[in-house]
Amino acid sequence: MASIESRLKELGIVLPKPAAPVANYAPALITGNLLFISGQLPLDANGKIAPGHIGKLGLDLFNEAGQEAARVCAINLLAQAKAALGSLSRITRCVRLGGFINAGPKFHALPAVMNGASDFMVAALGPDKGRHTRTTVGVAELPMDAAMEIDAVFEIDPESHH
Amino acid sequence: MASIESRLKELGIVLPKPAAPVANYAPALITGNLLFISGQLPLDANGKIAPGHIGKLGLDLFNEAGQEAARVCAINLLAQAKAALGSLSRITRCVRLGGFINAGPKFHALPAVMNGASDFMVAALGPDKGRHTRTTVGVAELPMDAAMEIDAVFEIDPESHH
């Protein structure tokens, strides 16, 4: 079975240095077999949001750019997971993604946008570990006017050494 | 103590065939003693949303229809739980409901709407297993312009055989 690292390589993904929390909170935290990750914005490798990933879906950007933003959020979730765990091989599955989309009036194609994150997670972790539960909603505003914010819960092997 | 199945029968509820996920995610997933369920829309037994359960609370529909929509979401949560667990008797309690209401301007009767789900959960599971924590917020947009989306975490007996 391909490792998550080798899948990422195949996908051409280099995980960015994860964003440091801008305040009194933790990007990620382990309790028992669960790894909680704070909501991630579509920050690029330079810690900025690309102009095409800013604003409201249906007004400022559209489905495909939204999917890309969702994918970037998911990449950042994995970057935080790696920093917290040492090795992505400790992930036994992605339990849940919470997707918050910056939605303009009457924009209902929220699941299609969120697929950018779900498809990436399955591609990176494989179907057994990657298929997760999810909740997708359209919110009024997001930090930095990002198009998307996603948080996650992963199941991990607490015993692994790395 | 009445079983959940017998309570549902008394309530006249037949759980629908649960909605298949429309993409790369899972409707439900077990980790340890917890069952996570993806956000459920008020899809009826035919997989459609009744016209009265579409749109914004306070604009397109009002409290009572919103409560009905919340109840349908909760029924769908139990349908997903049954599909994942084999038997609802493995549920030891409902831990949490996350309620996202499609809210029009100045619509603040969000708890009253969410009660449609909470009251159903207590009626179906009984007060000991059914009383849950919950978070109720009004969001900007929802998939399919549904009036409501609800996700859940249940505590289960991981040892039960079915």
Added chain:
Amino acid sequence: MASIESRLKELGIVLPKPAAPVANYAPALITGNLLFISGQLPLDANGKIAPGHIGKLGLDLFNEAGQEAARVCAINLLAQAKAALGSLSRITRCVRLGGFINAGPKFHALPAVMNGASDFMVAALGPDKGRHTRTTVGVAELPMDAAMEIDAVFEIDPESHH
């Protein structure tokens, strides 16, 4: 190491009588090592929301008042935790805060507002127990037109006696 109770005393905080749930749900619930707390509004010790903590950030109130509202939500989370646990000394850490901000158009200073809750949690629990993961989003409407709603998951010592 200072106890949580002594830190609260130093901060001049007296935890209010926690708000009773207004319907068929529980303010807090323990499963395994986790304590889930229902979404808390910035209710004051009299069970009312101060006028300055009502409405939309960026329209009706601004950053500093929003931070205060977030801090009041966090105080109420601890009040619920204490009622559920008997003693706050059973808290081993704050795992997650979910922050939902009543956001007016183009209000993006959501993290700054949420810091009111995060900073309080770290002040009350100390940095080791208090630093949590968080998700901060701007929603369309909240119950009672509150400026803020926050829910929480804490890790607890299930074995403690009190």
